[in-house]
Amino acid sequence: MTYHAPLADISCALKYGTALVPALEEGFLGDLTMDDIEAVLTEAGRVASEILEPTNRAGDQYGTTFKDGAVTTAPGWKEAYHAWCEGGWNALSGPPEWGGQGLPQIVNAACTEMWNSASMAFGVGTLLTMGAIDMLNVHGSDELKRLYLEKLVSGAWTGTMLLTEPHAGSDVGALRTRAERAGDGTYRITGQKIFITYGEHDLTDNIVHFALARLADAPPGTRGISLFLVPKVIVNADGSLGARNDVRAHSVEHKLGMHGSPTCTMILGDQGGATGFLIGQENAGMACMFTMMNRARLAVGLQGVGIAERATQQALAYARERKQGRTLGMPATESAPIILHPGIKRTLLSMQALTQAARTICYTTALAIDRAERGGDKAARHAAHARASLLTPVAKAFSTDIGVEVGWLGVQVHGGMGYIEETGAAQYLRDACLGAIYEGTNGIQAIDLVTRKLPFDGGAVVETYLGELRRIVDAVNATNDPALGWSGVRLEEAVESLTRATHWMLARLAEDTDAALAGATPYLRLFGITTGGCLLAQQALAALRDGTDAGPRLALARFFAENISVEAGALERTVVEGAAGVACAETMLAQ
Ligand SMILES: Cc1cc2nc3c(=O)[nH]c(=O)nc-3n(C[C@H](O)[C@H](O)[C@H](O)COP(=O)(O)OP(=O)(O)OC[C@H]3O[C@@H](n4cnc5c(N)ncnc54)[C@H](O)[C@@H]3O)c2cc1C
Secondary structure (H helix, E strand, O other): OOOOOOHHHHHHHHHHHOOHHHHHHHOOOOOOOHHHHHHHHHHHHHHHHHHHHHHHHHHHHHOOEEEOOEEEOOOOHHHHHHHHHHOOOOOOOOOHHHOOOOOOHHHHHHHHHHHHHHOHHHHHHHHHHHHHHHHHHHHOOHHHHHHHHHHHHHOOOEEEEEOOEOOEOOOHHHOOOEEEEOOOOOEEEEEEEEEEEOOOOOOOOOEEEEEEEEEOOOOOHHHHEEEEEEEOEEEOOOOOEEEEOOEEEEEEOOOOOOOOOOEEEEEEOOOOOEEEEEEOOOOEHHHHHHHHHHHHHHHHHHHHHHHHHHHHHHHHHHHHHOEOOOOOOOOOOOOOEHHHOHHHHHHHHHHHHHHHHHHHHHHHHHHHHHHHHHOOOHHHHHHHHHHHHHHHHHHHHHHHHHHHHHHHHHHHHOOHHHHOHHHOHHHHHHHHHHHOOOOOOHHHHHHHHHHHHOOHHHHHHHHHHHHHHHHHHHHHHHHOOHHHOOHHHHHHHHHHHHHHHHHHHHHHHHHOHHHHHHOHHHHHHHHHHHHHHHHHHHHHHHHHHHOOOOHHHHHHHHHHHHHOOOHHHHHHHHHHOHHHHHHHHHHHHOO
């Protein structure tokens, strides 16, 4: 089924779900207007449907082939990649001094969602390059920027992230790839990396790897990791391509989904050492890599939104067409489209509501990043940075969980046809699963939220955030619009649950870390559904105020509050009371 960019939903999330309109008025996003943004998004939607969408099935069916160290992408991929780059889409948020358009992350976020809706396996390569650009621009030396940034921004070369090793996945600090000083300012890198997305491909004539490695005299753990730029082909001082570097793909993986995206085992230095160029300081590589990872985490969250949107569109179309059973009073000779059955209605509305909630959380995070980078005074930028840091694990994990959940609901709506590959519903589910695993598993995101983000400024950052959610609830209650049903009450209960669970978490972190860690994943879900419910209500209220077509916004917000936010109470109990049960039952896991 063809992808239709959901421009009305995207626009509503941007305008009413996030604080984009006041941000535009404040002026820290330059002279950009909402009309400009909508024009960019309309064109991006067209490109996603017409240029990227055709790569989706081809990528899934043909996958990638590996022969003599070279990877060939599926038919049509090269052409699509070049057309997309020529349209300037890779450069959308890139730094203007290196050929980028300098548009805010929030605009790029909406486009990222569309690229990944159209073809997630295509989108993942581009999001890594964009993360690499941001990282290199912040932490790279002037010489590295001069040689690499323009090509990365245009898309002439792509970027990768080389972290994972066979014994170092979530525990990056355990990595063993070695770096030695070569004596001329460069380094020799030796080791093996696994699961490297777009580690090798035929889309461009150079690939710029960003590899974590350890010097012999480095301290153990993450404090002893350095970051290196390791090009596939060495770049000469004049920018031309020189000799092939000592880094190669050894194989590509066969995967559950994302067949179009090559996932490579990479060998560095089996000819004496790959030439690497240090980024930042020795032993301070994790901090630099976090710039890339945080950007990529938000983008992976947007993959979750993108795939949920796609699964929803497909399910809606199928449910309108497929006839089974009858509605009340229908003659026995007729049958009804399944969309008329109340259970299917609920499923489809859940898909729509969860998708719009995750979308708005991701866009809100993107705007916080923009404010942190471009906002008014130092204090405002600091506060925005803290907000972006708090929300990034939620944007990543909640949204990719939604991708899987909505993908699965989409399969269910199709019945048996959902399990059969030809409808495409199964592919969305298979592809969606990866979002919950890479860029740090969702379990690791939950731990990051609880152990690193909640304690920011002694809990003040999350407290301020909870205060904002409360103000949205107050506004819902003050509106007293019957179209919102029980929304105010349900959202108030959810925010109270999140507040109590947050206080419990903060206390447990000091007293009983295991209890806090045991509750981290349900806590993140609680954070996500509470935030999502409030942001949908905010969209509904703003639509009401604006006098725009508020009906569908009110209905969706109400549906979410009355059907999904109500999980909050159970999740609070799982977090707060369930930890004891985990401790008590863990003997069952003993061998
Ligand atoms: C298709 C694909 C593409 C990828 N692309 C890249 C890439 O481009 N670059 C790259 O560097 N990596 C990449 N990865 C690797 C990916 O980031 C890792 O798979 C992921 O971080 C998890 O590491 P792991 O597989 O070793 O799992 P493990 O770390 O072994 O984790 C297994 C399980 O244990 C849990 N767990 C681990 N540690 C803890 C803990 N301390 N507390 C609680 N739970 C824990 C995890 O959440 C997970 O559920 C890719 C992976 C895949 C499958």
